Every structure is written in C-alpha cells, then in structure tokens.
Amino acid sequence: MGVTLLTAFALMLVVEGILPLVAPDLWRDTFKRVTELANGQIRFIGLSSVLLGLLLLSLAA
Numbered sequence: 001m002g003v004t005l006l007t008a009f010a011l012m013l014v015v016e017g018i019l020p021l022v023a024p025d026l027w028r029d030t031f032k033r034v035t036e037l038a039n040g041q042i043r044f045i046g047l048s049s050v051l052l053g054l055l056l057l058s059l060a061a
Contacts, residue, residue, distance in 0.1 A: 020027040034042070 019030075037045075
C-alpha cells in the first residue's frame with residue numbers, strides 16, 4: 001500500500017509539473033483565473049476531481 005501511494009503521489013507531481021514546465025505563461029494565467037473563482041465553484045471543481053478519480057480507480061480495480 002505504501003509503495004502504491006508513493007507511486008501515485010510521484011505521478012501526480014509529474015503530471016502537475018508538465019504545464020508550468022512547458023507553458024509557464026499559460027499556467028500563470030490559469031492560476032490567476034482560478035483564484036478569482038467563488039468558493040462554491042472551486043468546491044465543485046474539487047468534487048468533480050474526486051468523483052472522476054474514484055471512477056477511474058473503480059475501473060482500474
């Protein structure tokens with residue numbers, strides 16, 4: 001379980017690092033837009049991300 005969790009965390013860091021590496025201006029503009037969203041919109045994005053992750057996990061298992 002620990003190795004799997006560490007692998008998943010490492011992959012998350014790789015995927016999240018691609019956009020700032022390849023297109024830092026786009027990443028900065030996107031980050032600015034996200035900070036201007038209302039709390040409810042950010043929560044909806046977080047909920048959608050969690051649900052999609054759980055769906056992908058259930059399909060992979």
